[in-house]
Amino acid sequence: MAEHESLTIASGEGCWLKTVDGKRLFDGVSSLWCNLHGHRHPRLDAAIREQLDRVAHVTTLGMSCDTTQRFARVLVDRCPGTLNHAFFSSDGASSVEAAIKMSLQYWRQCERPRPSKTRYLALGRAYHGDTTGGVSLGGIDYFHDIFSPLLFKPVRGPLPCSFRLPAGVPSAGAAQHYASEIRKLLEQHHDSLAAIVIEPLVQGAAGMITHPVGFLRRVRELCDEFDVLLVCDEVATGFGRTGELFACEHEAVTPDILCLGKGITGGYLPMAATVATSRVFEAFLGYSHERRQFFHGHTYGGNPLAAAVALASLSLFDNPDTAGIRLLERVRIHSDHLIVRLHQLAQHPRVANVRGRGLMLAVELAPDQGTLQPLNPEYDLAQRVCRGCYQLGLWIRPLGNVLVLMPPLVATRDELDWMIDCVEESLAEVDAT
Numbered sequence: 001m002a003e004h005e006s007l008t009i010a011s012g013e014g015c016w017l018k019t020v021d022g023k024r025l026f027d028g029v030s031s032l033w034c035n036l037h038g039h040r041h042p043r044l045d046a047a048i049r050e051q052l053d054r055v056a057h058v059t060t061l062g063m064s065c066d067t068t069q070r071f072a073r074v075l076v077d078r079c080p081g082t083l084n085h086a087f088f089s090s091d092g093a094s095s096v097e098a099a100i101k102m103s104l105q106y107w108r109q110c111e112r113p114r115p116s117k118t119r120y121l122a123l124g125r126a127y128h129g130d131t132t133g134g135v136s137l138g139g140i141d142y143f144h145d146i147f148s149p150l151l152f153k154p155v156r157g158p159l160p161c162s163f164r165l166p167a168g169v170p171s172a173g174a175a176q177h178y179a180s181e182i183r184k185l186l187e188q189h190h191d192s193l194a195a196i197v198i199e200p201l202v203q204g205a206a207g208m209i210t211h212p213v214g215f216l217r218r219v220r221e222l223c224d225e226f227d228v229l230l231v232c233d234e235v236a237t238g239f240g241r242t243g244e245l246f247a248c249e250h251e252a253v254t255p256d257i258l259c260l261g262k263g264i265t266g267g268y269l270p271m272a273a274t275v276a277t278s279r280v281f282e283a284f285l286g287y288s289h290e291r292r293q294f295f296h297g298h299t300y301g302g303n304p305l306a307a308a309v310a311l312a313s314l315s316l317f318d319n320p321d322t323a324g325i326r327l328l329e330r331v332r333i334h335s336d337h338l339i340v341r342l343h344q345l346a347q348h349p350r351v352a353n354v355r356g357r358g359l360m361l362a363v364e365l366a367p368d369q370g371t372l373q374p375l376n377p378e379y380d381l382a383q384r385v386c387r388g389c390y391q392l393g394l395w396i397r398p399l400g401n402v403l404v405l406m407p408p409l410v411a412t413r414d415e416l417d418w419m420i421d422c423v424e425e426s427l428a429e430v431d432a433t
């Protein structure tokens, strides 16, 4: 706060925000990775207004609103496999917190109970939100170290980085290499492990670390072999960000528990969901005197206004644009184009690496090529490039020395090209000073 400079937004339209001083800014981080269809989308605005004319909020404890019920049904229909049961909360961290408790309780109440299963395996540099359970799973020292006296200790897995491999590991063998590290940990700890919790395909807060293709599938197979639940935290990757509705669909994986947040409402209102398979759900099914229920509840979980806009947001995925292209297809086309452009940018001497899946992209700046840098906020090149972009009208926020590019999914080709032009121009400017 000692160096805080106020940036106050007055309004938004499409992919653009306007400050109280009238400056237009392109929302290059989708208002913290959650905006999908742009700001003030007429269908999303209308969905909230219509719901407001009926009821703004009722609890989902002991009752629920028909809008919330409808959304739950539509959501689970879109989820892979038998992910048939949605538990609502208010933010991504809470969805993970619920998954942590759910998986532990599952092993106490499933057909063949395994009460020794009380621990979790989390990946290197994991990020699962800022509540105590999420921070316990978290592996980003800069964010998490100070809270260690409060935290439970997970079994720590590798950081399955696809672009900087350990010596002697060829690219084609990367997924296998990291999976074999997970296998070793499972051989040692499976009796005490309730779940493996992972961010599938891309670890966002770690600096957009992309996993090798095939890693998630192998983790799913290992979870089956060792009888450990798989929790996929798709708070960041969910709702089209990687080019499929859910990242786990790229590898035809159904997790036992799927955590969703951020884009669930198109980036309009706070809502999250922890979606469980029928197998998990059944372990909780019982009469109240059996006390099998999930003892966890949030006042605003399943809020009808949020559910109304979430329903409208999901329906927009089916709408072709003026060229007849549906949103997920459009994300994939734009992503391919942007990856080519980013590879051109990678020729710049200050750029160490470019990467991404879908519209979840990163430019890593180089203090030191070749080694994966810890997140280092003191290293201010990325801050300077972002400030330059701001001058040009592009709002982006770095993660340490990584420039994060996460535009709304509906951004046009011209807007996306302009975004990369801004980064290029700002880099050149920073270089010249």
Ligand code: PMP
Residues within 6 Å of the ligand: 091, 092, 093, 094, 096, 127, 128, 129, 130, 199, 204, 205, 233, 234, 235, 236, 237, 261, 262
């Ligand atoms: N999990 C992941 C993978 C995330 O990226 C985030 C937020 N960036 C969270 C959980 C926490 O979500 P929220 O900020 O809504 O609590």
